[in-house]
Amino acid sequence: MTFAHRLIRHLGLSEITDNSIGRAPFALLLSDNSRFEWTEIGLTEQRNGFSAEFAHASGLRSELRARIFGDSRAVEVSGSICNNGSRTVAGVTGCATLQLFLRAEPGWGAPKLKTWRGGMVASAFPPVDFEAVSRQLISYPSAVSARCGIDGRSSSEDLPFALLAGAGCGVAIGVEWSGTWYVDVRSDPQPGAGRGYPVRLEAGLWGIALDLCPGQTLPLPTVLLAPYTGDAADGGNALRRHIRRHVMPRLDGEEVVPMTSFNHWFAFRTAFSDALLRPAVKAAGAAGLEYFVIDAGWFPGGFPKGIGNWDEPDPERFPDGVAAFSKYVREQGMRYGTWFEPEYAHVYSSLYRKHPDWFVPVESLTRPTTYDNWMGNRTWPDFSVYAADYRMLDFGLPEVQQYWVDRISAAYADWGVRWIRWDFNHPPLYRWNATPEPGWAQINHIRGLYTVLDHLIETLPDLVIEQCAGGGHRIDLGTVRRGHTFWMNDHTSDTDTVRRLQTRLNQVLPGNYANTNLCQPRHDFTDYDYLSHSCGPFGYSGRLWEATDAQKRGYADAIKNYKGFRHLLLGDYRFELADIEDRTAREVHTWTEGGQQLVIELNGAAGPRTASVTVND
Known part of the structure; x- marks a missing residue:
């Protein structure tokens, strides 16, 4: 045979x-x-x-x-x-x-x-x-x-x-x-x-x-x-x-369930500091969120020009250091998280200046003609802007792998980091293509990346690894095996669009992977908004501390309600959608887990922009 x-x-x-x-x-x-x-x-x-x-x-x-x-x-x-x-x-x-x-x-x-x-x-x-x-x-x-x-x-x-x-x-x-x-x-x-x-x-x-x-x-x-x-x-x-x-990897020895978190980016972008963030920390903790995550920009030089300055936080943003801020986060009942883009660095960053030999040596990015027979008549975008100021780390090098194991392990020990967003904003193919051996450059980089992530999951079992690549540009079984969730898409502003994204990703991945944030510049959210963001991890990135007491209670109630059914998002999934192009068309999303069934219905009998959730035993 x-x-x-x-x-x-x-x-x-x-x-x-x-x-x-x-x-x-x-x-x-x-x-x-x-x-x-x-x-x-x-x-x-x-x-x-x-x-x-x-x-x-x-x-x-x-x-x-x-x-x-x-x-x-x-x-x-x-x-x-x-x-x-x-x-x-x-x-x-x-x-x-x-x-x-x-x-x-x-x-x-x-x-x-x-x-x-x-x-x-x-x-x-x-x-x-x-x-x-x-x-x-x-x-x-x-x-x-x-x-x-x-x-x-x-x-x-x-x-x-x-x-x-x-x-x-x-x-x-x-x-x-x-x-x-x-x-x-x-x-x-x-x-x-x-x-x-x-x-x-x-x-x-x-x-x-x-x-x-x-x-x-x-x-x-x-x-x-x-x-x-x-x-x-x-x-x-x-x-x-x-x-x-x-x-799917375990988290602290247990099966991952969809998590709740606050991410600072859409509320603050680059205009943040320890003092400015503390009202957000207090409001997020009171609402019942589990993680508070500082996104890009915590390092000297800010985002994006400071990428590669990983040694210390920006002293103007964190005059007392990150450890003191992380302690405040824990005092509000949450765990602290932060952002890295480990595979790239700016040419003026400390990492590039110290170790230029760790980076893929390329001064210009030309169209990779090697791949024309695969790509047919597709139009190749111009990535030359990335060549001028940014370099890609060669994760095939053991010293690069060890640096990132040590750096994230230190953030875990010294800062109390329990969530990292591992971002990958820059396209790598042009970099690999510019090397003498493009195929080996890709293979060695990805195998080295897996080595680092495998080590972190084994040695830091309660560290959440959120995979990100400018949104959902690197979702595959390799990153699924080495991540607890994905930042699935950089679009976060339209309720109906976010719901489509979460529910579509549910067609192939368990519900813990479709992470997003509720981050619209308002506070008058309804069950329709909350449940449209509840088909995966429930995140928030807004100015919650400015909401009225009633609005804060509404958000806290939504979080409590979500925690009561989120484990069912790991079960088998089916959906009914009357008209894919109609925002007001009836939708029914069903997850079945053991003897229970979770049903989220939108635009049902109560009319457009209404929503309900039911758990059937």
Whole structure:
């Protein structure tokens, strides 16, 4: 039995069969579009899965590993390709962890690929961010795909989650890579014998532009396959359940529940200090919020020109130091958090001046023509502005990894930091492309990033890591595994838009990941506003201390109410939406957890801009 046949049989979808016809279940992609012919050496059964080795006459060797999860039929596939030969394999442009040749039987129908748009910055209603798109293959040739965008952050174009769906069942797909990934489904040009629809499914890395030299090993990123029976909501819940049980990190030994927090940015931006913040701390604590987070700008030079000045806080903003302010936060019943952008620094910052050799050496950013064959006729944006004043840290360097482990550990110990927003505002692809070995620059950076985050989660178990990338530009299984929540989008000003964003992200991720803030310049909020921000973590970033006593009580009541049902946001999710373009159309969002059901209804029988929440046992 081959690896591909064993994998497809394990998925247990009666309408899908193996159609590999001797072809390998992975691929090394080359610039001349040629592909290697591999020999499968043998299949090995293991306690929690199976593996196989493959060989090529050139001396290349590969291993694929399939980890099976006993509480479902989900499988995580990973592997590597090692050059044990004497010659360099030049012009590698991508690698597919999985290249499965499938036959969809007539009962399955023409396959569909359902994907979700990435998390840009919503600028209109309804937003395109996290919007679901379903496309069906037609007669050969036909292809549909999803991929990382052209700036190199994993979800700047599409989320790395998809459903390969047929009639009444399918396979949910997730890619664990925080750079240039792809998922591709196309008609198979080698159909083989029999009836049905021959399909090739690929998932892996695109545009990595490297040479595989003798002795080097190319990692194949983890790809998740989770079979399901039912409709698209069942497919999304297969992803949610697997992530909740096997990917999502614990927080202080317990399962993460959606949190409540205050973030200073939208209320103060850069005009803040210890003294100015204290009324906000007191009001946030009285309302029942759990974390108080200082966003960008706490360091000398402010945001953004002070990025890289991480040694000490700005003495004008914190004359008594951050530790004294953090102590005041704790006295108000909250935990203190702050912001870092670890992967970049300004050229005038202390970090860059001390360690210029830690940064990717590039003076100008040119269009990365290496990737044109992947990106087609897309327009490349001009990122030259980033080249002038900012540099990207090379997280492939052990000394860079150690610096950030030490820096955040010190903030944890000295300042009492219990929440960090790990931001990533700048696009990395141009930086990687400007290096002599773009593919290795990307791979080493992301693996180094994972090393740091893994260490922090292990050694600082009660530290919340909020992943951010100028909003939701880096949402993937890699950052899901290494973060407790996401700052999902920089749009926060329109109630209906925020609700769409939170509920769309709920289609693929547990509810703790869709963090946002209620930060409109008013205080006359209603249940409609509160519940529209309650489909994920409930944050606030406004001038609450200026509200009337009645408005403060209303906000405190909303927080108390939210805490009573927030744990249910981790359960299976379904929704009903009468008209996606109508703000006043009836919406029903339902989460089911154990024997309980949470229902949030908006624009229901009571009329437009009304909302209710019900917990049914």
